[in-house]
Amino acid sequence: MNGEFTPWAESTVPLSTHALHYGTGVFEGIRSYAVDGEAAIFRLDAHLARFYRSAEVYGMRIPFSPEQLTEAIGGVLRRNRLTDSYIRPIAYMGAETLGIRAQCSTETAILAWPQMAHVSEQSRMRGARLTVSPYRKFDARMMPTTAKACGQYLNSRLATMDASRRGYDEALLLNIDGNVAEAAVTNVFVVNGRTLRTNDEKSSILMGITRDSILQLAAGEGFGTEVGILTVDDLKKADEVFLCGTACEILPVAELDGARIGKSAPGPVTAQIRGAFDRAKTGAAPEWNHWLHRVPAAGIQVGAASSK
Numbered sequence: 449m450n451g452e453f454t455p456w457a458e459s460t461v462p463l464s465t466h467a468l469h470y471g472t473g474v475f476e477g478i479r480s481y482a483v484d485g486e487a488a489i490f491r492l493d494a495h496l497a498r499f500y501r502s503a504e505v506y507g508m509r510i511p512f513s514p515e516q517l518t519e520a521i522g523g524v525l526r527r528n529r530l531t532d533s534y535i536r537p538i539a540y541m542g543a544e545t546l547g548i549r550a551q552c553s554t555e556t557a558i559l560a561w562p563q564m565a566h567v568s569e570q571s572r573m574r575g576a577r578l579t580v581s582p583y584r585k586f587d588a589r590m591m592p593t594t595a596k597a598c599g600q601y602l603n604s605r606l607a608t609m610d611a612s613r614r615g616y617d618e619a620l621l622l623n624i625d626g627n628v629a630e631a632a633v634t635n636v637f638v639v640n641g642r643t644l645r646t647n648d649e650k651s652s653i654l655m656g657i658t659r660d661s662i663l664q665l666a667a668g669e670g671f672g673t674e675v676g677i678l679t680v681d682d683l684k685k686a687d688e689v690f691l692c693g694t695a696c697e698i699l700p701v702a703e704l705d706g707a708r709i710g711k712s713a714p715g716p717v718t719a720q721i722r723g724a725f726d727r728a729k730t731g732a733a734p735e736w737n738h739w740l741h742r743v744p745a746a747g748i749q750v751g752a753a754s755s756k
C-alpha cells in the first residue's frame with residue numbers, strides 16, 4: 449500500500465477518502481496461475497497498461513512506474529506464497545478533501561487472494577443462465593466504458609443484483625442503442641459455424657483482456673473472427689454463446705431468458721477455445737509464453753507478511 453507491505457488489517461483508509469464517496473478510483477483484476485511451482489501472471493503488461501489508461505481518464509497520476517508495480521505485485525505474491533491467485537491493483541483519490549473538483553493525492557494499493565471460484569461449477573460445466581437486464585449499460589459518452597473505474601461498477605452491481613433476484617446467473621446489458629454491450633463483468637462472444645464474433649468499444653464495453661486473448665487464440669486455432677455490433681437476436685440464433693473475463697475465464701451460456709442457445713453448453717467451439725486458453729495460461733503453449741510473467745513464489749523463504 450503506497451510502497452509498503454502492510455498486513456491486511458492495517459491496510460485501512462480514512463473515512464473522508466474521496467473514492468469512498470464518489471467512486472474516484474480505478475482498478476484491475478488480474479490472475480496468476482501455478483506453473484511449475486511458480487506463479488505465472490497472465491498478461492500483466494496489458495493489465496497494467498489499462499490501469500494507467502483508466503487513471504489518466506480520471507485525472508489521476510499513479511506515482512509508481514509499471515516496473516515498480518510489477519515488482520510490488522511479485523512481492524505481494526511471494527510474501528503470501530501465492531501461486532494461483534487473484535490480484536487487484538487499485539489507485540484511488542485520497543482523503544484530503546471531499547470537493548468534487550479537488551485534486552487529491554493518488555493512493556495506490558495491491559491486494560491479492562488465493563484464487564477463488566467466481567462462478568458456480570454448474571455454470572462452468574453446463575452453461576450459465578443469462579437474462580437481458582432492465583438496466584442499460586451506460587453510454588461511453590456518459591462515462592468512458594474503456595476505463596475500469598470504481599464508480600462505474602454501480603451499473604454492474606445493479607444488473608447483477610436484479611439477475612440474481614430473478615434466479616439467473618448472469619445479466620446481459622444492452623447499450624443505449626438497444627444492441628448488446630456486455631454482461632455485468634464479462635464480454636460476450638457469439639459463435640456461428642467456425643466464426644467467432646464479438647463487439648468493441650463502439651458498443652460501450654470495457655475492452656477485456658480475455659476478449660483480446662480469445663481473438664488471438666481463435667485465429668491461431670483456425671477460426672474466423674469478426675468484430676462488430678451484436679444484437680439479442682444474434683445471441684438467440686447463435687450456435688454457441690460464451691462470456692469471458694479474467695475471473696470466470698470462458699463461461700458458456702446455456703440459455704437466454706429461458707430460451708436454449710445452440711445444442712449444448714459448452715458447445716464444441718467454446719470447448720476448443722477454452723482448451724486453447726487453458727494451455728496458454730499454464731505455459732503449455734510455447735507460442736503464448738510471452739503472455740506469462742513468472743514470479744518464483746513457492747518455496748521462497750520470507751519473513752512474516754507484516755514485515756517491511
Ligand SMILES: Cc1ncc(COP(=O)(O)O)c(C=O)c1O
Pocket residue numbers: 477604630631632633634635653654655656657658659692693694695
Ligand atoms: C465490465 C467488464 N467487462 C468486461 C470485463 C472483462 O475484462 P477482462 O477480460 O480484462 O477481465 C470485465 C472484467 O474485468 C468487466 O468488469
